[in-house]
Amino acid sequence: MRNLTLLLLFVSFISCGQDKRPIQGETEFQREMNAQFKDATETPLTEKDRKHFTALEFFKFDSIYVVTASFKRTPNEKPFKMKTTTNRRPLYVKYGELSFTIKGKDLKLNIYQNQGLLEKEGYEDYLFLPFLDETNGEESYGGGRYIEARIPEGDTMVIDFNTAYNPYCAYNSKYSCPVVPRQNYLRVKIEAGVKAYKKK
Template sequence: MKKFVFLFVCVLYLKSCEQKKRPVLGETEFQKEINAQFKDASRSPLKDEDRKHFEGLDFFEFDSTYVVKAKFTRTPNEKAFKMKTTTDRLPVYIKYAELSFTLKGETFTLDIYQNQDMMEKEGYENHLFLPFLDETNGLESYGGGRYIDVQIPESETIIIDFNTAYNPYCAYNDRYSCPIVPRKNYLKTRIEAGVKAFGKH
């Protein structure tokens, strides 16, 4: 009888745990993936106290207007340089290409970079880094700008999906060292897509 009572209590406990375990929030695959990462203690940039109460990041609503096709112009003769960060760390990058695109009737150009150390790592050989600033910074989005990760395209065009723009880890935890967005990559427009500022509603 005691054994039966013990098993019954265990089953009740497990059921209560299942009910407390909420599904990962997000309207798109990107949103679900980043929320899952932030909930995972082994991968989350959040401070422990923030992660305990974390339910999901705030996002702009998905908007296909911010999925643009850009002309990808390779800049092969660029010299490697040390990109400034929020700490004394100076990672080595190279300007890999220029991206030209039209958004809401206006033409913009962004520089895209390749981290020289990261390209040596397996799985990151074709990884490119696209940091940018826009007129939502310090309002709806993080003041320091946002990042987008893309792969080297096989043609002279590339798709930029601003709905996948995410914050530097420094937006959540000051123990991280984050690249500072070059002023050249300031977009004089509002990019109402991607991750919003943390803690603002």
């Protein structure tokens, strides 16, 4: 009887261990993303999709896509209402321009500041870097991806495309997401960051 009890305890322990699978991911960014998507209080996934979720799909980390860009401040830009996937029109301003090279191609992106976040604690120096590239609609989400950034101290900024993530709209239609401005289309494949989400 004692042996049977021990066996049952062992089986129970193994079952619990299987439920607590380690968070998947090759990099810290990937593990943080997967942890967030598993968390019922943070995930953008529908309840149905979260139950079947194991991990997001990422391009393999590649240092080619970690670039030091030249940063040019554009101080005289007028705020504008950015298009989103709904009728919401948040106020943004073009904060600066980033110039860099990937695979021998000279590229440029505009970087933006959300005027509504300026008063929010912790977001005073937050910048928004949305982009489109030639993986969209194939390996990556068709609507483009985003990168989070902070106001640089000098005239350069490191852009790590390995941390590019999808708008929440890629996972759930209830969200309102900024539409990437056409000026931020990169005529190159950015094979880094989060891939397109495929529902199980």
